[in-house]
Every structure is written in structure tokens, then in C-alpha cells.
Amino acid sequence: MTAKRLNIFKHLGLFLSLIVLLGGCRKQREAVIISGPATPNFITRNMEANMLQYDWITAKVSTEADMNGEKMSFKTNLRMRKDSIIWMSISPALGIEVARMIVTPDSVKFIDKWNDKYYLGTHDFIEERINVDLDFQFLQDLAVGNPILYDSEGKFKGTKDDEGYVLTSRSKAKVRKITGVKYTRKNAEAMEDTIVLDVDEKRYDKVIEKFDEDNNELILKRYWVGPDNFKVIRTIVNDLLNLRSIQADYEKFEEVEGQFIPVKMNYKIVEPTKQAGFRMEYTRVKLDKATTFPFTIPEKFVKIE
Numbered sequence: 001m002t003a004k005r006l007n008i009f010k011h012l013g014l015f016l017s018l019i020v021l022l023g024g025c026r027k028q029r030e031a032v033i034i035s036g037p038a039t040p041n042f043i044t045r046n047m048e049a050n051m052l053q054y055d056w057i058t059a060k061v062s063t064e065a066d067m068n069g070e071k072m073s074f075k076t077n078l079r080m081r082k083d084s085i086i087w088m089s090i091s092p093a094l095g096i097e098v099a100r101m102i103v104t105p106d107s108v109k110f111i112d113k114w115n116d117k118y119y120l121g122t123h124d125f126i127e128e129r130i131n132v133d134l135d136f137q138f139l140q141d142l143a144v145g146n147p148i149l150y151d152s153e154g155k156f157k158g159t160k161d162d163e164g165y166v167l168t169s170r171s172k173a174k175v176r177k178i179t180g181v182k183y184t185r186k187n188a189e190a191m192e193d194t195i196v197l198d199v200d201e202k203r204y205d206k207v208i209e210k211f212d213e214d215n216n217e218l219i220l221k222r223y224w225v226g227p228d229n230f231k232v233i234r235t236i237v238n239d240l241l242n243l244r245s246i247q248a249d250y251e252k253f254e255e256v257e258g259q260f261i262p263v264k265m266n267y268k269i270v271e272p273t274k275q276a277g278f279r280m281e282y283t284r285v286k287l288d289k290a291t292t293f294p295f296t297i298p299e300k301f302v303k304i305e
Helices: 003-007 012-019 040-049 124-132 136-144 173-179 203-206
Strands: 058-066 069-081 084-094 099-104 107-112 115-119 154-159 165-169 220-227 232-240 244-258 259-271 274-287
Touching: 040 124, 040 165, 069 136, 084 136, 099 136, 099 165, 099 259, 244 274
Parallel strands: none
Antiparallel strands: 058 069, 058 274, 069 084, 084 099, 099 107, 107 115, 154 165, 165 220, 220 232, 232 244, 244 259, 259 274
16 A cells, blocks of 8 residues: 555545545444354455456445535445546436546546536645545456455454454554554454444554654555455555554445445544544446546636636
């Protein structure tokens, strides 16, 4: 993971509310029988083999959002071409389109129909205004339910709980000094619902002064993997440097073209002074059917410089 990707946490809730991709709490699942070994190699190998494979994807997305108590709902027409383009048409409950956006690995375009404006340019414009680094891979994985911020070269520990396998990123001594936590098989289950780890203030102040904003050593990642289809059913990522956390829960999967896709996703983002939750439901999901990405700017709209 690059240092730039870590900055995704900055005010992530604001950006995700605009692009329709996050949610809140989770429901209880029944205990399952786990027969395979809980070794990191076994879990990562099977998880990677069952990540969604696609070239094209289209879907209708219904979203309910809660931003610090302010609730809203909207619908999105989502179209994607892998590693190339994410296209979104956003409408409130009445169904009238209010915004259209295209994100590519190096550009952003959007039409703001509320204010009769449009923007064509690089990611810089958005990043400067909402203080978020737009990482295309992150957005892409977020949209299709592949493990977010996953590093295939990273080192993990493997455990089991009553829902499946758990992958936990191996933490260095500096991380353990801040959290006071050492991950073991015994305490893995007890920590499963902890989106914000308890951080010892004295330890934090002493250790944190040695780090800068772009350091990626203070990121803890946990992935819960279902034993039946090896899909990620929950992710919790803690950014200890900035005391931010993101939790993703996948409630329901459907089989599309021989692959399992999450169609109910709940995400929660917690920062020191605010939090955001998003519940998303996908319908009419189609894989590998080539589509178009229409983007026509009305003549009287004003360009945002």
C-alpha cells in the first residue's frame, strides 16, 4: 500500500456520500462449520481466488446515508469498466438526476445540475476541496465488494471465529505500544466488533511524535472471510495515526454469471469528531456486458475552474 492511499481516510464520509458507496451496522449471522486450516497462506490464497473477476459491471444502487445524524437517501446508476472508468448518475428519491460523475485513474468529470456547473480535470480539484486522495483502486474495490486496502504482499495472521476465518495484519512493536494490544488467537474473537480500538493516550503521544502523516505502519487491517465461498464478509481498518476507522459489512450475496457478488453492503466511518454510515443495496447487477458512459454538458452550464 502506498502512503497516498492511507490519506483516503481523511473526511472519507463526505466524499463517499457524494459518490454513493458506504454504510452502517450489521446483522447477526449464524455460526458456521469451518473445516480448513486457519493459516494465512490458505486464507489469502482462497480469498484472492474468489475475488470478483470482471471487465464490465452495471448496477442500480439504492443508498441510505446518515452523516452525523443528518439522514438522506438517493439512487445511483452505476457503470464500470475495470481499471478504466467509474460512471455514476445520481438521483434523489424523486428520480430526477442531480449529478453525473466520471472517475478514471487520472481524471474526474462531473455535472452539477443543481447549480448548472461542470468540471473537467484531474483529481487535484476534488482532493483539495474535500481533503481526500482519490485512489481509483480503492473506489473500484469498494464498488464491487473486493477487500478494500488489501495488500497481497502484506503479512497476516490467521484465526477462526464463529463466522469464518479472520485475517489480521501483523503489527509491529510500535503499533502494539500505542494500542497495548497483541493479536493472538485467544483475543481475536473478542476484538471482532471493535471498530475503534482503545488507545492508551500516554503511549500514543510518545510513539506518534515519531511518525508523519504519510506513514503507513500504523494501519491495522482485519478481514473476515466466509468459509463457504471465501468472500470477504467484513473488513475493519484502523488508522491509528489519525484515529480513524472504517468498517465494511456484506450482508447478502447473489450469484451472477457464476460468481458471488455482495448486493447488500453496510459501511461505517468513524473519526474523532464525526461519523458516517451508509447502507447500500444493489439490484439489476450485470457482468461483462459492454456499456456506454454518456456525458453531455448542457450548453449554458458554467465550467468550474
